[in-house]
Amino acid sequence: MKSPTIESESYVLRPFETSDAKLWQQWDIDPEVQAFMPEPFNEPQDIEEQYKYIEECEADEEGYFWSIETKDGVTIGTTALTEFNDYHGVANLGVVIGDKNYWGKGVATEVITALVNHVFENLNIFSISAEVEEGNIPMMKALEKVGFKQDGLFESARVKNGKRINVHHFSIVKQ
């Protein structure tokens, strides 16, 4: 679906551009960035595959996808609302700050806050969920600061590095 541009105080969420694809080629295979993303780990992708991914995202009837840009025009990550279900009014949130220079500076907290506010004000969505692998403390903290609550634990729900791990389920409900 066509993603609207959303602004927070310091960042802009904008639709993907082809120039983003080169950054994804780095972030997709950075072990630190991928540490808490679901396996299997990404294989290096050539640029044409990344362009195809942009087209697939634009065509996805159940997803909104954004690049996160600073107000100076530096692209630092991506965020998405997927599994968008208009009937039930639910969607699933994902965030990746691919540029590690921006970790721990409140980017995720600010961006998720702006996204949640936009969604609850403008879309037919009443509950947004997020799944977080065990150990991903920064993501859990960011979600809790925005107002998400942990409402479930999927025990042994994924495999990571050959071991079974738990996945924490968070959600925020429109008041």
Ligand SMILES: CC(C)(COP(=O)(O)OP(=O)(O)OC[C@H]1O[C@@H](n2cnc3c(N)ncnc32)[C@H](O)[C@@H]1OP(=O)(O)O)[C@@H](O)C(=O)NCCC(=O)NCCS
């Ligand atoms: C998880 C991620 C989105 C967090 O983004 P961020 O912009 O760094 O998050 P914020 O700065 O808004 O908030 C992170 C919080 O965790 C804290 N934190 C960061 N690293 C931490 C660590 N190793 N241990 C404990 N707390 C930590 C920060 O201090 C901050 O809390 P505070 O404001 O109370 O100090 C980012 O690290 C990332 O993109 N990681 C790779 C992809 C990923 O894991 N995405 C989520 C998949 S579910």
